Every structure is written in structure tokens, then in C-alpha cells.
Amino acid sequence: MGRSPCCDKVGLKKGPWTPEEDQKLLAYIEEHGHGSWRALPTKAGLQRCGKSCRLRWTNYLRPDIKRGKFSLQEEQTIIQLHALLGNRWSAIATHLPKRTDNEIKNYWNTHLKKRLAKMGIDPVTHKPKNDALLSSADGHSKNVSNLSHMAQWESARLEAEARLVRESKLRSHNSSLLHQLTTTNPNTYVLVNSSSSGSTSAQLQIQWPSSNPSNNNIDLESSTSTLNYNSDQTNVNNASSSTVGSAIMQPAMIEFVGCSGSSETKEECGDKEEDWKSHLSFTSLGLVHDHQTITMSMDAGGAWTTATDHQVGNVVADMAAADQEGITNLLLNNSDEVHSLPDGDHGRDSDNGGGSGSGSGTDYNEDHKHYWNSILNLVNSSPSESPLF
DNA sequence: AACATTTGCAACCGCACAACT
DNA sequence: CAGTTGTGCGGTTGCAAATGT
Structure with missing residues (x-):
């Protein structure tokens, strides 16, 4: 889609703006609003391209800067x-x-x-x-x-959250869905898959129950959030899908608790193996008023268990607040x-x-x-x- | 004082994407 | 559905001012 740069036209000025130009642009926008930036320079009597005007306005002239x-x-x-x-x-x-x-x-x-x-x-x-x-x-x-x-x-969470907002706008017919989801007690989330490949990696898949009425509007795939965990690399990837369902799980803090510190793999823990576990704390969606926490732990057999715990979240929050x-x-x-x-x-x-x-x-x-x-x-x-x- | 170098910042450039035709 | 337009974004550049030699 070939498109010539907006500033290629001969006769258009480039470079620093003069006070006179600023005044013209300011006066025009104050009176008419910017409207179409492309059309603005002509209307405002400026020998500039629209893009240049927009940039000058947004980066310099705007009153709320x-x-x-x-x-x-x-x-x-x-x-x-x-x-x-x-x-x-x-x-x-x-x-x-x-x-x-x-x-x-x-x-x-x-x-x-x-x-x-x-x-x-x-x-x-x-x-x-x-x-x-x-x-x-x-x-x-x-x-x-x-x-x-x-x-x-956290970055992944933010993206998921943003996607959630976008999707919630798109799916106007689901307007009640979000409310239902966000008022759902996180206790209702269940661990549906805790597959382990080898002794040091595991995959978590979290899903809320099908009995949840909100699931009526969510396809099966979207109602899960998958967390890939590999303790060899201590690599955690949020592989959640870009849907309402995945966004509901909002990992706010991940804490790895090893047998003597937090760096050991399961094998390295040796006879303390049973202590090897990882706590994964999630708070529910930011829209939820009550910060509940789900703590997920891997036991010696590599099976994941979950428990809700306000305290974990609170401790994390306190720690973060105290460590500003x-x-x-x-x-x-x-x-x-x-x-x-x-x-x-x-x-x-x-x-x-x-x-x-x-x-x-x-x-x-x-x-x-x-x-x-x-x-x-x-x-x-x-x-x-x-x-x- | 003169010149060279560095710094700070406004502005430009090109790409991406959504909306429109 | 392809092309066009408008806009936003991040990277980069150019230049004036400041600083160093």
C-alpha cells in the first residue's frame, strides 16, 4: 500500500516551530478543535504537514502538559x-x-x-x-x-487485562458476564491439569467450574489459564489465552520456596525433597474488590495442590509496601x-x-x-x- | 578566546494498525 | 476485499546550548 510520506510535498516547512506558527496552531485548535490533522494546516494557514502539527500539539502546545x-x-x-x-x-x-x-x-x-x-x-x-x-x-x-x-x-498480566477490557467492549452482549466473573469467589477455581514432564517441570492449567453460569459465554479453551513452569530454568511463561477467561487469573506474586533458599531444583534438594515446592500466588482480577489469593504448591510427588489464603497476598503486599x-x-x-x-x-x-x-x-x-x-x-x-x- | 566534544531535547521518519471507502 | 487515509508509536536525527580542553 504505497503511500507517500505526508511531509514530502514541496513548500512545506520542516524543522523548529516559530512562535508565530505555534500561535496559529494554538488559536486554530482552540477555536475549531484539531479535526482532521491533514486538513488542519491549510485551514490554519500553516506551511506544515498535518503530522508535524499533530506532533507539535501533542508534545508541546497542549495545555495539559x-x-x-x-x-x-x-x-x-x-x-x-x-x-x-x-x-x-x-x-x-x-x-x-x-x-x-x-x-x-x-x-x-x-x-x-x-x-x-x-x-x-x-x-x-x-x-x-x-x-x-x-x-x-x-x-x-x-x-x-x-x-x-x-x-x-506482570507484563503478561497487564496485557491480559488490557485484552480483557477490549474484549469486554466488543462483547457487549456479555456485559453481565464480567460482573459475574469478578464477583465469583476465587475458591471456585480449580486445578484441572498438573502434568509433569520429568521431575523439574510442570504445567498448570486452571479452570473455573463448568457449573459457573458465566461459562455459558466462554468457549472451553478460553476458560483456562496455563502456566508453564520449568524449575531447571526457573522459567515461568504465561501461556494464557487472550480471553476473558484467562484474564481472570492475575498472577500478582510468584514466590519460590526452596529447601535452603530458593534456588534448588527438586533433585538438588536431596533428602529435603518433600520441602521442595513452589508457591504461586494469584490475586483475582483487579476489578475484584477483595484481594483473595490462591496458593499453589507442588508436593514431593510433583502434584499440585491449591489453597486460598488471604494471608499470602497480604504478606506479599506488606512486604512490597515496606520495601519501597x-x-x-x-x-x-x-x-x-x-x-x-x-x-x-x-x-x-x-x-x-x-x-x-x-x-x-x-x-x-x-x-x-x-x-x-x-x-x-x-x-x-x-x-x-x-x-x- | 577559540575550538572540540558532549548533552539535552524538539522534531522527523518510517512502520503498524484501525477505520473508512 | 483491496486500497486509502488518519493516527499512534518508537527509533533516530539535527541542532543549539553547555561544558571541557
Whole structure:
């Protein structure tokens, strides 16, 4: 579908906008609204393409834009959301009122990215660059990996949630369905499949009972949520389908509890094998007022069991709330003080648990746990109706 | 003071996708 | 159903200002 770029027309101005042009655009939009951007330049008497006008308006002239220095709170939000969402600037911008995606993107690229890099943290993965080295040294690699996967889980959850919103709009005839689902007691969810392949991997499939009246409008496939778990790689993938049914399971926190720490595979646990289990906590959909939790555990035989437990969720929430001063704050506090650390030791900045000087692997893992918890906490506290996607 | 380099940011570019014809 | 248009998005560029030598 060949289409010439909108700014190819000769005679159209490019480059920085003059105050006069700004005034023209502002005046026109205030009086008529922008309407069709393509038609706007002619009507407004501007020698610009519509796209350029739209950009100027959305990124600069719009009255509801806050400009100037980012606050610490805003920086923290950007870092946390970037860890979770990556370069999805528009999604991040929805959590920062009055900031444009372009501004956030620029701020990230010029300030925050460099700051993370200075501290030896990969701005893409939000993990220390010497992660592997440290992990092999202290044997907590999977702990860190788990935390990273928590973010992946959360990201998947957000997408599922967004899909839910979209689908709920599309399926107007199902308007009552969501209400039924969200008011359903999570106790009614049952584990329908706990297949294990080998001793260290398992697949969870969760389904609400067919007796649930809400299932009348859901096809069988969509009424399940599948969780692939492989303890060798400590890899958790949300393979849930993009439907109302899958979205109902909202993994908010995954906690792996090993026999002596959390890094061991089932085999490595040896005679403590019976203690090897993984707790997978889910809170119900954000629309549900009551945060109930389902805890899923794998027993020594590899079979999964479930139990509802408010406490698990509460503990998780409390922990996250109490740890708002995780690595993110460390980053913010250290914004320009990296130089105070010994030369050539930047790679260990984040390992020292906020300058305590201990630098132990435990602190390191604690920091990262706090880091991701604060991210999840941030997102969990976000308005569920936020147009993230 | 002059020049070089770095930084910060506005704006552009091209792609993707949905809506429309 | 294919083509067109409008819009949103993320990556990149260009340039002025700031900083360093």
C-alpha cells in the first residue's frame, strides 16, 4: 500500500516551530478543535504537514502538559515501569499525568539510562551487568531470575487485562458476564491439569467450574489459564489465552520456596525433597474488590495442590509496601553520586545494598527482591482502567 | 578566546494498525 | 476485499546550548 510520506510535498516547512506558527496552531485548535490533522494546516494557514502539527500539539502546545524537571517520584515511576514494560513509552506515559511519551522517552535516553549504566545495571534488563558472576558465586541465581520473571508475569498480566477490557467492549452482549466473573469467589477455581514432564517441570492449567453460569459465554479453551513452569530454568511463561477467561487469573506474586533458599531444583534438594515446592500466588482480577489469593504448591510427588489464603497476598503486599526503598530509590539517591564510590567499582554499586558496605550476595538478592516488589506494587496500585495498551 | 566534544531535547521518519471507502 | 487515509508509536536525527580542553 504505497503511500507517500505526508511531509514530502514541496513548500512545506520542516524543522523548529516559530512562535508565530505555534500561535496559529494554538488559536486554530482552540477555536475549531484539531479535526482532521491533514486538513488542519491549510485551514490554519500553516506551511506544515498535518503530522508535524499533530506532533507539535501533542508534545508541546497542549495545555495539559507539564514541562520541566522530573520529580523524584516521576523518575521512580519511569524506572519501575520501564523495568516492567520496556520501551513502551505511551504505556508508561499513561502513568505519568501531564507528561508526554516523547518527553519520557527523551528523559530516559538522556538521563535515566545513563544513570543505570553508570551503576552497572543493564538499562534493558534492569539487572546488574555482572549478574552471572555474582549469581554463580552466591548460588542465588534463580532467586534473581525468579524476580525477573515476576516482571514478565506482570507484563503478561497487564496485557491480559488490557485484552480483557477490549474484549469486554466488543462483547457487549456479555456485559453481565464480567460482573459475574469478578464477583465469583476465587475458591471456585480449580486445578484441572498438573502434568509433569520429568521431575523439574510442570504445567498448570486452571479452570473455573463448568457449573459457573458465566461459562455459558466462554468457549472451553478460553476458560483456562496455563502456566508453564520449568524449575531447571526457573522459567515461568504465561501461556494464557487472550480471553476473558484467562484474564481472570492475575498472577500478582510468584514466590519460590526452596529447601535452603530458593534456588534448588527438586533433585538438588536431596533428602529435603518433600520441602521442595513452589508457591504461586494469584490475586483475582483487579476489578475484584477483595484481594483473595490462591496458593499453589507442588508436593514431593510433583502434584499440585491449591489453597486460598488471604494471608499470602497480604504478606506479599506488606512486604512490597515496606520495601519501597529498594534499588530504585537507591538509584535515585545515587543519581549523581556514583563518583563517591571507588573507581572501577561501579559494577558493584548496586550490590552493596545502598551503601551499607556489606556487599554480600544476600543483600544483593534482597535489593533485587525489593526492586521488583516495588515495581509490582506500583503496578498493582495503578488504576485497573488505565489505558496501558 | 577559540575550538572540540558532549548533552539535552524538539522534531522527523518510517512502520503498524484501525477505520473508512 | 483491496486500497486509502488518519493516527499512534518508537527509533533516530539535527541542532543549539553547555561544558571541557
